[in-house]
């Protein structure tokens with residue numbers, strides 16, 4: 001741990017003085033888990049009533065809670081599988097609060113994987129509007145798509161693109177843009193040997209140049225009057241105040257916004273920047289020794305002007321046969337069709353897209369929208385994302401387990417279960433929160449819970 005860690009602390013001592021000791025201790029400490037309640041499924045106060053874990057509120061995020069029990073394993077709880085919460089560092093929860101998207105808006109998360117902040121943005125949108133969740137890393141973007149599905153996000157398009165390609169296509173289109181930039185990750189140095197190996201003062205400069213380039217594309221993507229939030233989980237002024245100072249110098253059409261302050265927020269530090277613009281003090285720094293979480297930097301920027309571009313509506317482009325199969329499924333298994341507009345067939349998948357499909361032409365698309373199911377051999381087969389995006393009361397056949405029912409874990413392990421019900425699709429749930437599909441036939445429930453999510457058989 002010595003070497004780079006010591007170099008890092010020495011640099012931080014120049015900034016923090018005596019405070020570097022509690023700072024270093026806080027970074028070394030193992031954190032309690034923290035979760036953000038998924039308001040697409042239930043309100044924080046309702047979750048608090050049923051929570052199997054003790055909860056302490058995160059001071060700056062009404063949906064956020066620390067779980068002050070080191071033995072709690074919220075990632076393995078069935079509520080996690082049902083998308084009732086997302087595990088997230090408390091400092092990262094401030095992004096959704098500061099950017100604060102409103103239902104109906106068009107929002108872009110440019111560096112979105114694995115989806116902590118994107119799922120928060122979708123929840124604030126109440127699934128109404130458009131969320132473009134993008135990440136150029138092919139492995140990470142797959143995890144992003146899965147997390148959006150688990151949380152029940154139905155308004156998202158998932159892309160795997162470079163920001164410059166998005167800026168060519170979507171310039172001036174988004175009401176709110178988040179750049180949660182790739183950074184040197186100093187907040188994770190104490191526990192991540194790989195981050196320590198990569199870290200060096202020289203590296204901070206090259207990261208800053210990279211961040212500046214991403215931010216410049218994000219500026220093109222923001223509409224006049226729109227908001228752009230820059231975030232990092234690192235402390236180096238090179239990657240924070242200095243990136244914002246250079247950005248403001250090159251983009252006089254943006255101003256730094258003064259945000260509502262919590263007593264635990266520190267300000268940005270102009271005196272740490274080579275370009276000491278006084279307005280840098282409007283940025284927010286969260287420190288790991290002053291509040292929950294490992295620390296973050298945020299700068300909320302607004303573009304001048306006031307122009308909402310036309311928002312083209314998606315059209316139904318489902319071939320007749322596929323539409324018939326989808327409608328037949330809905331009539332038989334659901335109370336009503338959960339999506340009626342913007343239906344498209346993309347490869348074998350039936351999706352509800354939140355924007356016209358032509359807008360995505362030529363881009364690397366992982367999900368053009370909410371994956372309702374697949375059209376195979378003339379039949380509609382529902383997807384996991386459909387189960388997680390609806391309420392149990394919308395399905396005709398529901399098998400809802402209590403937490404103490406041993407069949408619950410058996411289902412999550414992927415096992416087949418005995419079930420006397422009508423032949424057809426069954427929505428499986430925990431306490432009325434959907435978990436996935438099963439298909440009932442001849443007294444057995446075939447298990448369609450996705451392999452990637454299944455509990456290991458060693459966990460009973």
Ligand SMILES: C[S@@+](CC[C@H](N)C(=O)[O-])C[C@H]1O[C@@H](n2cnc3c(N)ncnc32)[C@H](O)[C@@H]1O
Pocket residue numbers: 092110111112113114115116117118135136137140162163180181182183214
């Ligand atoms: C700090 S992480 C994002 C975390 C994510 N926002 C969340 O809350 O879960 C930074 C992300 O930036 C992505 N990235 C790397 N290069 C990028 C680029 N040129 N443009 C956009 N994103 C990039 C990485 O793949 C990584 O997933």
